[in-house]
Amino acid sequence: MLAEKYRPTTFDEVVGQNRIVAQMKWYLDQPNASGHAFLLTGPSGSGKTTLAYCAGQYWGIDDFDIVKVESAECDVSRLRELYEHLPYYGVGGKGRKLYMLDEIHTLTGRASDRLLSLLESLPKHVLFIGTTTEENWASPVLLSRFVRFDLSKPRSKDIAAHLESIAAREGLPLPEDGAWAEKLVKYHGLNLRDLVNQLPVRLMNGE
CATH class of the missing domain: 3.40.50.300 (P-loop containing nucleotide triphosphate hydrolases)
Structure with missing residues (x-):
């Protein structure tokens, strides 16, 4: 995972x-x-x-x-x-x-x-x-x-930056929309663990 x-x-x-x-x-x-x-x-x-x-x-x-x-x-x-x-x-x-x-x-x-x-x-x-x-x-x-x-859940921008870093390190296909990470956080919530685990699937689905 x-x-x-x-x-x-x-x-x-x-x-x-x-x-x-x-x-x-x-x-x-x-x-x-x-x-x-x-x-x-x-x-x-x-x-x-x-x-x-x-x-x-x-x-x-x-x-x-x-x-x-x-x-x-x-x-x-x-x-x-x-x-x-x-x-x-x-x-x-x-x-x-x-x-x-x-x-x-x-x-x-x-x-x-x-x-x-x-x-x-x-x-x-x-x-x-x-x-x-x-x-x-x-x-x-x-x-x-x-x-x-x-603890409270991290801020959206902190989670988005973390997702961008992981996507780059994993070589995942990135959407042309430069705000893709922020939109993922907006639509799928602030559960960092879930967002990271589902990141490859969502990017490959073009989300």
């Missing part, structure tokens, strides 16, 4: 989230006595998972020190297992680890309670990031354990 091929790997490559990137960098640059817990909220295709990976890269976390968990499959026993592994350092140069819970709002009530105790004792080498499309999915007590970043 093109969206995976062109997924940003650093904060500098992220499309249309300059404000969020600056905020995340600020937190990650602070001397920390404990670990970081971030919550990324926003609509589908806004870049939540991408930003989580980029945060890990920025904080010096190697790929093999990233633990990604699908929240829908994460029960109390799995969270207990994660909790028991928190004290262990990563094997990369800085010893840091990233734990990601995608679609964190799908956790059950008991699992959410267990997550609260996990977040209360994050070691300083741990970056914990949850992603969700639902802003108020948990109790205020649990939400207060996170630094929350609310």
Whole structure:
């Protein structure tokens, strides 16, 4: 899929989230006595998972020190297992680890309670990031354990520029209309992932 091929790997490559990137960098640059817990909220295709990976890269976390968990499959026993592994350092140069819970709002009530105790004792080498499309999915007590970043979809012009860059790099047939990318965004919405994945089909169809 093109969206995976062109997924940003650093904060500098992220499309249309300059404000969020600056905020995340600020937190990650602070001397920390404990670990970081971030919550990324926003609509589908806004870049939540991408930003989580980029945060890990920025904080010096190697790929093999990233633990990604699908929240829908994460029960109390799995969270207990994660909790028991928190004290262990990563094997990369800085010893840091990233734990990601995608679609964190799908956790059950008991699992959410267990997550609260996990977040209360994050070691300083741990970056914990949850992603969700639902802003108020948990109790205020649990939400207060996170630094929350609310993403919006990138601006049309930022998405259009990204599509133009990918089309050129992939050698796709380009319409004569120089505003083709802006029109694609206008007609098909601001879901960046979907637009990138469907780009070859739409250009070959002459859209």
